[in-house]
Amino acid sequence: MFNNLFNSIDLKGLHLKNRIIFPAMGTKMAEEDGNVSQQIIDYQVARVKGGCGLNMSEVCSVHKASAPKGFLAIHSDSLIESHKKFTEAIHNAGGKCGVQLWQGSLASSLDPSAEILVADDFKYGKYTIPKISVEKIKEVVDSFGEAARRSVEAGYDCIGFHCGHNYLPHSFLTAGMNNRDDEYGGSLENRAKFPLECIRAIRKNIPNDMPLIMRVDAHDDYFKNGLTIDDIIKFCLMAKEAGVDALDISRGNMITPGLKYEVPPIDIPNGFNVENAARIKKETGMVTIAVGRINTPKLADEIIADGKADMVVVGRGQLADPEFCNKAKDGKLDEIVYCVGCNQGCYDGFTDPNVPFITCLRNPLLGHESDDFISKPTEKKKVLVAGAGVGGLEVACLLKEKGHDVVVYESSDHTGGQFLTAGKAPRKNEMLLAAQSYEKKAERLGIEIHLNTPVNAELIRKEMPDEVVAAIGAVPIKIPVDGYDNDNVFSSHDVLNGKSVPFGKCVVIGGGLVGVETAEFIKENLDLDVTIVEMNDEVAKDLGAIRKICVMESLSKSNIKAETSARLTRIGDGFIAVDRDGEEEYILADSVVMAIGAKAKAHDEIKNECEKLSIPCHVIGDTKRARRAINSIREAYEVAGEI
Template structure:
């Protein structure tokens, strides 16, 4: 039946024999939710949720591997095992039942993994060139390697077909296939190196073998870079020729990429993060679409509906990848269809979804803690079936706003007190870095949701105990955050500034020599350095006791900071701990640094010392309210982890439950604060 919608996002699309219900795709990515290399219950639930949310096509296996010598680098699925087929079948059946199509990305990682993982087999690539990102040295693939890898691709494709998938996508950027195609990685002097025809030969051999094995009706696409934007790399003209040849060999669609992923710097350009323009490669993709006869898919910071619609209306692509956007809100399409675009949880481009894989083992959205936790936490908060309660939330940062939102969705009567006239807490500080201003959308969305739900937001109101008690609450949640901790110094606490001073602007343009001491390892000190470099009369030294810069800032976000460090000549000192600061006779500051390795102290004479050592809880109100609470602040961890109601009673005379969340408990990150609020308030 022909579509009657004028919205290009919602129009169906014919991909070979397959009819997609709309043009929105969750492109291939690996959230590392597999178990034993299999897409078991957690993995399946993650993709089924997107199908329920309306996506046309969801793609699994962000690099599901075909061979044992392609060991998992980031939780990859193992397509070389027969026992994956039943798991694929369960996933595809459930996704199909929810109305979406599903495909799997298939690859041999080549050199883009670790020598020291899996079965410890030597890695292989077209040539023995080290890959910077994973620091691996591969061997040059021999003829027998190529024979077995072709057979492995065929076997993997057949397992995908047996698992009921609608198609597969071969991965050819940064992995084994394109190590032959790209002159930057193919230095061979045999029949597979040199000319473009020679460099195309092995990828074409794989494509033809896969097409012959799966038959003419099974969809086979390829995700490839059409311009590596790399000195000596694959150019647009060569890539276009290769794409045409691949199409003639049996490829049905191209997922177009611009750039390469061999280093952190190039990866951050290819998968653009916060502070970069939306849809930066759409015009490039449009040129590809004009030159090729097969459908073109593309995903690169298409984070909002307006950008996605523009891409489709202007004919720049056929299928629009909104992958990170649907990690933030898997019900994005459903909300568009229901004309509730204003209620879509925005993707802010933080790229925590990618960095968290290496930081903590799997994908996490910076402000949607239900992503990846679908088995236990709903994306759509159900209304309570119990008594409507009166809740008071104190603090309008991410934790407090999330608590108010969830309690409002549950149907409770919520009052939120926020001392500032603008909500946001420490997110306001982080967003004061212009490059990271999009973080404020985390706040804006929750404020809008609270207003939609009828929450009583009392901004510019410093809540004291009497104000809280005057509301006669059943439940009080303290989300008052923390304050910068300078108390780690043995001397000179009153002489130093902290990163909040920089972020608020009270110390935005200092002169002279500035020492920034980072004993946090995350974003605050890096943001402070980035803002300080705007002053032309400042010379900055970044000091940390860590053995590397900001270890909690991942590969997607670190390049922007490192670019600033390099461009402005910021010097770095590792493995030194700031102990004390004193005033010198000429009015400057002497900072005492200590090395645990040499057990020696040194001094820096500077004009300003700025420290970052996390926060200490703002818990005075919590302490004042404790005696009147039923639970005396206690959290039943068993109930919390089981997503059950808190029922602890320590004080029979208490009048309300009392809890604290976010940095009012301990210094942590945005995701932790929001997750605190969600799982505590969900069972209320």
């Protein structure tokens, strides 16, 4: 199946079995000194065994003084040995691997002890970072060459050169960041001098038949005087002459809202960058790799079939399911666990200092590939799962796969819970499909699901299970203010699920994730005048950085107003009253939608009956404490591992 995608390809002396690349993505799994950890090896090998054609290491520092701790590095000979273990493991598993050589420029600031190198003077908070000297430029160029030499010695099959995302080579290339008045600034040819010198240094230190792949932005986003696609095409032709064999066409940068294209969330269309790759391929005649939310086999195959690219990157698609490639090739499309672009575990997890390494909403086993997390039980048990949200269905499926007998009871008339409701918001259809996929998986496994049947003491006594999992979810929080029970007041969940229809001038109370998405839904589907009222000093405060960029841009484009630092005090006839800095203010409101959060559903009856009957009761997800789906699914895995 998908013969175009799974057709082999030769890059110089490298033969690849298919057209799928697992790209360089930060994991926080590297050793602090830059060595490859066993955790990274296990993580990568799982994707090799899953059928991927080419695995790239995550970005790998080439210059010691500017190498941030906790990132892979290959700036010293002492690091070669761990890279050898990495390449040997990949090869022993039947794969091919490349190393992505990198100088991070401003990204090095993630480590306060690392030197920050910038193409031109750059204002950074209160300080100005001075531009890199010509002498230091030569030092970094030599570092790229030496890193390439070490990469060959370590056994890599190809080399990647990162010339995008505002890292140092890209920062030199773009006039948006480079206003130097020496030989490295001014014209495109001058600005291209540093990255071209790096390319030549790499090429000089690797075999003639070893492919050199360059990652480059298709054009600059949100940059004044930034690179156009015409500039990039001219540069790629220069790079081709300098020794680059293939182009990895990315997009985005880390210092503007263009970050949304670097790690594109669910808000960005699938394959949004493919046409750029197609044009660059056509006008350069080079082997070209398409990147950007390519997370279904059908889309990936069509890109190859239509000649828009020679290969495709499937990154987060393989985070969500390490068996993505094998399942696609075998036509097991319903079994693929698809990435939904939530960014919660991969990007938000990477930037959160409290998270040890990246994870995935749909795959909590990410980073735990060597753990015997879901071992077969020594004793087959009957397990009753209360609640058919994604947490309940996930734990039910995991327990069934372990060999237990599982039955699920759900109080409402549908499965999916709040995950299904969230999927009704604008731009989130993939989340809706994911919610539905949990039910389909449960059906494939033969799990009984009883709808419109709440779990109570009588039901537990009737079923007499060996263990119970309480996953009954949460309910909206109520604010005890005058007018809360008026006929013109609705819950955000009822609005998103189509059970209630706001009208006239509409005010949404609550500017968190649910509130802003509900406001967007109302504007898009009912075209009402919508105002968000939030008691904190900003809206969308609980969104990750990249999703927040997208949502805030959408609110602005849709003319949805936001009143912040405003606490609801009462709901009147045609208005609401808010307290702002001790003063009462009034906002016109024909209808009011409450989106102020949720609290765990009461599960005392379930818990007490289990205690009475000496049945172990496990509580997961929102039933423990209202949070996000990523928590529910992770706890489902933890509980499944215990039973």
